[in-house]
Amino acid sequence: MRILCAVKRVVDYAAKIRVNAAQTNVDTSSVKMSMNPFCEIALEEALRLKEAGIATEVVAVTVGPDAAKDTLRTAMAMGADHAVHVVHESAGAGAGALPPLAVARVLSAVVDHAGPFGMVLAGKQAIDGDNNQTGQMLAALRGWPQATFASSVSVTDGGTHAVVTREVDAGLETVKVPLPAVVTTDLRLNEPRYAKLPMILKARKREIETLSAETLNVKDHVDRDQGKLHVRKVSEPPARAGGVKTKDMDEFINMLREKGVL
């Protein structure tokens, strides 16, 4: 079975971010960018399935601007066999960014172009948009089953099904889906490996297949999808007001009453 793993280049999870002056997006001009942590987990899972002999090939794909090639190099350094870059200037989040439906549309076209795949592995959400929609929409577009928020994945029945434990609000839910399917990953699924030196150095020189919405014949669809979601404003959450110390219990209770809590 071949696996397609979607990865996204986002603001590094540890970076301090600020909203830009126009309130359209986060200022990414001098901020560290990295592979989305959930995508890293998805890639790690794909590599483990390959190491277990279940998958034969792992293809990493990203939709993004030129700089997104770095993310693909990281993917290859970790062990992806092949990398596909669909160039699009508006990946990211905030105003003007490609909405999840458009990304799902592109990924579906990549499945057609580079397939067949037994599984598409993706992070449950990207930490810039926090949409948690792309994987689900991709499954719907292809008429495939989906198993989201995976905290464990195993392939059974001679490679025809996947058993996935999902993290849901009520606890854990285990589902069995026929393949091909879309699986999105949650935090506890695995801990991504450190890419090792020999592979990091090789990845610098390896070829990346470059495509676009046009060459995939989905440009019109993507343009239409982009018009369906309009981000109006991005702003910081209100600053936290400082706490107040009361001098005794009576004052504390009075304050709770004043605030209508008691």
Next chain:
Amino acid sequence: MAAAALLSVARQPSRTALFAFTRSLGTAPTPPRHSFDKISAQHISALKQIVGGDANCFTDATSLAAYNADWTGRYRGSSQLALRPPTPRAVADALKYCTQHGLAVVPQGGNTGLVGGGVPVYDEVVISTAALNAVESVDADSGCVVAGAGVVLQALDEELAKHNLMVPLDLGAKGSCHIGGNVSTNAGGLRYLRYGSLHGSVLGLEVALADGTLLDLLSTCRKDNTGYDLKQLFIGAEGTLGIVTRVALQAAPRPSSVQAAWIGIQTFEDVRRALRLARRHLGETLSAFEFVDRASLDVVLEGQHASMRLHDPLPDNPTPFHALVEVSGSNEAHDTEKLEHFLEAASEEGIAVDGTVASGGRQLAELWAIREGISEALARRGAPVYKYDVSIPLSCWYDIVTDMRARLSEAGYNDSSGVRVVGYGHMGDANMHLNISSLEVDDRIGNLIEPWVYEWVSSRGGSISAEHGLGQMKASAIGYSKHPEAVRLMAQIKDVLDPSGTLNPYKVLPSS
């Protein structure tokens, strides 16, 4: 954001309680109390007025407990009075009063020192900088920041971050230490390699002297060659020549790109080659070169809390030595290119057996958590940790670890008896942290270590205290690294600035 959940592996500053067993013995016993006056109700009342009332004056046992004990738990004084003067003038006035009335004083910042320099030995009055905690100005053109001595290092860094600047030093205690204390101890830390010493980045100081003078050396000029550079005397004097009340510091541009690589290396000679190669290839972007030996790595991985989730970055290729190499700059693509170029060279020249580059914030934080977690992990083993912070020439840098292991092994102390000798540290600065950890208290171990370790360092022209200072722990050990004429001159200078000897007595210089 979901990202918050990923911060479970983050850089943690060391915690107070975990150092409860740190100690070092063999240096001379505590000198007897000098004939300073004892604190009276009259003194307390007068000082209370000077510092502006009850809120800044502590005489109760509960409050005093924190001021009297250092954070390793090893040093405990018996001060009856702690003051938190709200202004530099109040510090100077309080100091003047104490000098005039023969009361000994100990200046205290964040109380995170490792040599007992910031706590009373007997009943010295504690003068805390905690209330001098305003960041007064940041000059966006020059990058100069003026701050009160009591500003916590991390708070200062966060304030500077708003201007895309950073404090030019970084250490594990950053969440608690005060910038005034950092200056007074000439703190070093993890980024010394790139930003140098506080002797270079401090532009000016305001210092309260024993006679009540508030010495204004608070120039903000980057260059000022007018007369003797007096501020240098106070930087690293550990509060024995005056109390720093305000600091003018040259902040550094905050790098937008930080990357780290972890390399596995087979021989120490190869580690030296790696350092030379790193300097050549990474040049101005090199911001840290930290050394971790196998014993240190094992201690961290074994001793971690379940929540820390630290792993060996190179489990398939274990090596005796490791280097954590960090680069930081303004252009991520450029820096990645340089780092990968360096790693390629290291690989081709057979220096690196294996290595990895942190893929993003999480792995970067994990690599640093490994390096910064060694101290805590050692303390968690349960019994005293003998800690030596020394400067040694790189040509024999690791020999102190192998020699120490051999010496203890001959006496029957080794891995199987639970004794670990580990070596790690700021190799880029030739600053070795030699630590010996046992599972149980055994005085024989201490006697095997000291004074042997000081003699070893001294015979190779090294420093017995690279960055931690002398404090009270090494107050009689200065002779291992400084000649008698130099020590005599220091005593003369001390006499000029503190003729009554009441300013932080029993510290730094030998008590004679």
